[in-house]
Amino acid sequence: MTDKIVIVGAGHAAGQVVATLRLKKFDGSICLIGEEAYLPYQRPPLSKKYLAGELPAERLHFKAPNFYDEPNIEVHLNTTIDRIDRAAKVVQSNDGLEFPYDKLVISLGAHARHIDLPGIELAGVHYLRTIPDVDRIREEFGPSRRLVIVGAGYIGLEVAAVAAQLGLDVTVVEMLDRVMSRVVSAQVSEFYQHEHADHGVKLLLSTGIKGFAGDGHVAAVDLADGTKIPADLVVIGIGVVPNTRLAADAGLEVSNGILVNDRCNTSDPDIYAVGDCTCHPNDLLGRQIRLESVHNALEQAKTAAANICGEDQRYAQVPWFWSDQYDLKLQIAGLSQDYDQTIIRGDPAERSFSCLYLNDGKLIAVDAINRPKDFMQSKKLIADHAVIDPALLADSDLELKDMV
Numbered sequence: 001m002t003d004k005i006v007i008v009g010a011g012h013a014a015g016q017v018v019a020t021l022r023l024k025k026f027d028g029s030i031c032l033i034g035e036e037a038y039l040p041y042q043r044p045p046l047s048k049k050y051l052a053g054e055l056p057a058e059r060l061h062f063k064a065p066n067f068y069d070e071p072n073i074e075v076h077l078n079t080t081i082d083r084i085d086r087a088a089k090v091v092q093s094n095d096g097l098e099f100p101y102d103k104l105v106i107s108l109g110a111h112a113r114h115i116d117l118p119g120i121e122l123a124g125v126h127y128l129r130t131i132p133d134v135d136r137i138r139e140e141f142g143p144s145r146r147l148v149i150v151g152a153g154y155i156g157l158e159v160a161a162v163a164a165q166l167g168l169d170v171t172v173v174e175m176l177d178r179v180m181s182r183v184v185s186a187q188v189s190e191f192y193q194h195e196h197a198d199h200g201v202k203l204l205l206s207t208g209i210k211g212f213a214g215d216g217h218v219a220a221v222d223l224a225d226g227t228k229i230p231a232d233l234v235v236i237g238i239g240v241v242p243n244t245r246l247a248a249d250a251g252l253e254v255s256n257g258i259l260v261n262d263r264c265n266t267s268d269p270d271i272y273a274v275g276d277c278t279c280h281p282n283d284l285l286g287r288q289i290r291l292e293s294v295h296n297a298l299e300q301a302k303t304a305a306a307n308i309c310g311e312d313q314r315y316a317q318v319p320w321f322w323s324d325q326y327d328l329k330l331q332i333a334g335l336s337q338d339y340d341q342t343i344i345r346g347d348p349a350e351r352s353f354s355c356l357y358l359n360d361g362k363l364i365a366v367d368a369i370n371r372p373k374d375f376m377q378s379k380k381l382i383a384d385h386a387v388i389d390p391a392l393l394a395d396s397d398l399e400l401k402d403m404v
Contacts, residue, residue, distance in 0.1 A: 002102045002308060003028040006091055008081045008246070009107035010034025012042060012294060013275035015062035016301035017105050018073065024309045031099055032068070033076045033091075038131060039065055044294055046134050047158040048324050052166065053138065057131060084250035086268055103308050106247055106258060106266070106273040107301070110240035110292065115150075119212030119222075124233045128155055129240070140233040143167035148221045148231040150209060152179040154323045155237035157192065161325040164199045171202040171229055173209055173221065183321075183332070185339075188355050188367050191348045195326060204229075240292060242277040255279060257290040262314040264304035272308070274300035283316050284364070284382070285335065295320050318379045331375035334365030334382040345396045346371060353396075354378075361387045377401040 005021065007014045010032055018030055018040075034040075041060040049055035068075050082094040084104070091099045112127035119125070126137050137159075141147075145168050149156045152174035163170045172179075178189035179196075193203055208224035212234060220228040242257045253259040253267040257279030264272045264280070275297035279290040299317055306313040321332045328351065339357035346353030354374040357365040362385045368375035377400035381388070388403045 004031065004100060004102045005029070005105065005308060006031045006033065006099050006101035006103075007105045007107055008033050008091060009109060009243075009275075009277075010036065010038070010040050010075075010077065011107060011109045011275065011297070012040060012062055013109070013297035013301040014105070014107040015040030016298045017107065017274065017305050018068070019063060020302045020305035021309070022070070024305065024311075026305075026309055028072065028102070030073045031076070031101075032073065033079050033081055033093075033099065035078070035080050036130060037078050039063075039068065039075065039077070041131065042294075043129075044322075046131065047128055047155050048162065050131075051128075051134050051138060051159065052162045060131065081246060084246060084271075086250055086271070089270065102270070104271045105304055105308075106271065106277065107275050108243035108246065108277045109297075110242045110276040112236070113239045113241050115236060115238065117209065117211045119214065119218065122212050122214045122218040123216060124214070124218035124231075125212055126233065126235050128159065128235055128237060137233070137235060141166060141168060144169055145232045146230050147171070148173060148229055148234045149237060150221075150234065151237040151239070152176075152203065152205070153182070153237060153239065154180065154321075156235070157196065157325055158323060159235050159237065160196060160201050161199070164196070164201050165326070170200070171204060171231075172196070173204045173207050173223070173229075175206070175208050177206045179203065179205070183336070184330075184367055185336070185342045185355050185357070187342065187344060187348070188330075188369070191353075191369070192325065192328075195328065199326060240276065242279075242290060244277060247273065247277075255288070259288065260300075262303075262316060263307045263312075264300050264315060265307070272304040274304050280315065282319075282335075284318065284385075285338075289335070291319050293319055293321050318382050320375075320379070328369055329372070331368045331372065332365065333368075333375055333378045334363075336365035336367070339364060341390070343390050343393045345374060345394060356393050358390070363388060363393070374400055 040062040083092045112129045147168045149172045211222045213220040244254045247258045248254045258273040282289045303315040323330045336357040341358040343356040352370040355367040366378035
């Protein structure tokens with residue numbers, strides 16, 4: 001019998017575990033433990049509307065604070081769990097508190113990938129992962145302030161879009177030869193490069209950095225070729241690293257994340273893991289993958305909670321993601337890494353088009369820019385490994401849902 005659930009980590013996925021347990025009338029006790037001072041909140045708006053000052057902090061909450069005011073729910077914030085004792089079925093905090101569990105859910109997410117370069121400790125050099133991170137960045141925002149962003153992935157470009165619209169002087173430095181190169185095709189990269197340039201953002205591609213210069217506060221970014229770029233602040237967005245130390249120290253299987261099965265069980269049947277810290281089986285690819293995705297975090301959380309409640313639920317869904325930059329909504333369904341052909345639906349010049357990715361004739365992913373129907377309708381085709389005449393896919397007068 002499961003009487004006590006302990007959830008380590010209090011992010012988006014953790015909030016969903018609590019919500020699903022409540023929905024399924026779980027009558028045991030729930031203990032939510034988080035390192036931050038905040039109840040579970042949404043991270044995607046941090047680099048978008050929250051950074052822009054368009055969304056107050058209270059609206060970031062996954063659920064209203066009174067959602068956790070239940071007799072069987074206890075919340076411990078500002079608490080770091082340092083050890084899992086699997087034999088005793090207890091987790092221990094770094095200040096000596098112990099929390100016994102019948103089932104444990106690890107929901108520790110990921111942390112910003114750091115770089116070790118001269119000057120990294122200077123004030124004004126920021127990472128963006130939490131509410132306090134964004135608050136510190138916003139304090140330094142101001143018209144004509146010179147912002148240098150390291151990294152041209154989702155976070156870097158979202159910050160660039162917000163900053164450019166607020167009147168900052170924005171430069172993005174990227175080691176690779178195009179923006180978002182790990183997740184989109186060359187055609188989509190080129191489109192976004194033009195969009196950012198049109199908004200005054202300077203893109204330095206195929207460019208490395210060797211450090212940061214300043215007297216106490218950053219004043220310049222030193223490029224690998226010896227050039228100095230003046231900077232009043234810097235935001236580093238070069239990806240994230242899954243938080244796996246706690247699981248690894250406890251002897252759980254870890255490889256590019258905490259390994260879980262399609263029920264979100266770790267190698268210990270009494271321990272589940274969900275969200276960005278996990279590596280799970282994907283039926284579409286036939287291998288384990290790790291996803292940094294709200295959709296993945298929420299669906300894994302629902303799956304884990306359902307199995308804790310005695311159901312037999314598998315997690316097997318088409319991954320999806322999104323990014324907001326200016327008035328452009330990029331929605332991605334599927335995973336495009338192994339594509340051998342791309343097809344464009346619509347006209348990029350009209351700022352509404354899709355890029356479809358094929359592998360051996362099968363539709364494996366879609367990037368939809370201001371084209372929500374293509375995004376929604378592509379999911380079933382991707383899940384069904386649909387093989388469709390490329391000429392039909394390219395005909396934007398035809399809807400994808402009619403191409404089965």
